[in-house]
Ligand SMILES: NC(=O)C1=CN([C@@H]2O[C@H](COP(=O)(O)OP(=O)(O)OC[C@H]3O[C@@H](n4cnc5c(N)ncnc54)[C@H](OP(=O)(O)O)[C@@H]3O)[C@@H](O)[C@H]2O)[C@@H](O)CC1
């Protein structure tokens with residue numbers, strides 16, 4: 346599991362330790378990471394050109410100290426002070442003593458920026474507030490040939506939320522200290538991070554409010570049939586999906602459920618004939634189920650389907666048309682339920698569920714905030730889809746999905762996800778485990794189907810790649826995934 350802590354938690358954990366060794370460990374880790382990158386790029390540190398962008402805080406201080414170390418190894422180091430007069434005094438002295446050149450002239454800074462082999466972004470770290478000022482913002486779009494290494498987090502990204510209120514630097518590598526920060530793993534901030542490298546500095550933060558499952562977590566969660574299993578014990582998914590207008594949604598949700606390990610799928614919906622033709626495994630008879638999935642393409646049948654599902658005593662996943670109906674009914678519709686409910690909106694559906702007071706773009710720009718608000722309002726677990734899918738619990742705990750690819754943005758891939766998550770609920774996982782596990786497998790399947798460097802995939806391709814994703818997890822596979830969480 347990767348844990349991400351808030352600024353307040355990091356500050357409190359830092360306050361419990363002596364400041365000098367913290368800075369020393371952070372700088373050693375940062376300089377070592379830069380030396381490795383320079384050696385990979387140019388064969389050696391000696392003779393390479395390094396630029397430090399230094400703000401007024403400790404992020405600038407760490408960057409200047411690291412610059413001093415690399416100057417000591419023969420790099421030609423220059424530093425631009427973005428807040429002259431407030432740069433970290435000891436770090437600035439160290440850089441000067443090591444032969445580093447210091448400027449406050451923006452033209453000189455931009456020229457060095459374009460030529461440097463490696464740029465250290467020490468403009469702001471976790472102390473950054475609001476958008477970058479104009480002197481710093483020019484570096485967000487200025488041309489460069491070298492690698493950009495963000496110190497702790499890319500300047501302009503909000504550490505707690507991943508929101509990017511204005512200009513922000515886009516890093517090739519982010520070297521973060523002590524623990525991950527939510528802004529490094531949640532889009533749009535996560536999209537600025539590049540490869541993410543954690544330098545341990547001895548922090549002991551409390552429980553993390555945001556976490557990201559890794560391969561090993563998934564392997565421990567995924568249900569495997571035991572020798573005495575039968576199809577009922579593995580879990581039967583009831584599917585209220587598809588309509589004459591949208592038969593495909595039913596087919597794809599069934600595919601997701603079957604490849605998600607359901608012992609059986611009971612289908613209730615109009616295009617039953619097509620469903621059985623395509624998936625002869627499906628049961629059309631009424632009977633007990635361990636979880637309901639309601640909504641993908643369910644059209645006019647949705648109100649009744651939602652009534653039936655919500656009246657049941659098993660977990661219910663509400664998706665697509667089910668969510669539109671739920672938005673009309675409001676949070677009171679879930680009030681009487683004893684069994685858990687999982688909502689799986691994309692940003693547009695989330696905006697509707699939030700009462701239409703925000704737009705889909707606003708939801709996507711502040712994913713943590715809106716997923717938490719929705720979970721609290723409906724008293725349900727919420728899986729907010731899109732780039733960096735997040736799962737929020739009503740108490741505010743969040744799991745961010747580190748797998749996935751934008752090739753998944755294709756019609757019907759959400760239907761596959763709904764069936765898959767439904768199968769995991771039917772197998773007995775709680776929504777808090779089933780939702781991130783489904784997002785993880787779905788994202789991995791998307792990546793496997795798209796391949797490297799990537800090609801268009803269909804929702805059916807994603808469903809077909811689920812067994813490979815499942816095996817990849819079981820085998821231990823690659824840690825990290827698309828969010829670059831692996832070092
Ligand atoms: N603790 C340790 O041992 C180590 C800590 N390290 C690093 O320190 C960081 C935390 O340090 P920090 O608290 O000094 O905050 P940091 O983010 O560097 O700067 C805050 C300053 O920036 C300014 N500022 C604010 N917003 C701004 C904006 N939009 N645009 C421009 N400027 C803005 C703000 O100015 P003010 O608002 O006060 O006028 C304030 O002066 C942490 O993230 C990590 O990177 C490591 O490098 C080494 C080991």
Ligand SMILES: Nc1ncnc2c1ncn2[C@@H]1O[C@H](COP(=O)(O)OP(=O)(O)O)[C@@H](O)[C@H]1O
Nearest residue numbers: 691730731732750751753754756757758759760
């Ligand atoms: N930019 C993106 N990056 C990663 N995943 C994405 C992106 N856009 C969409 N997805 C994923 O693709 C799926 C789309 O689901 P959804 O929006 O319900 O589409 P549909 O209704 O057509 O099935 C979700 O799993 C979502 O997380």
Ligand SMILES: [K+]
Nearest residue numbers: 466469496498
């Ligand atoms: K930074």
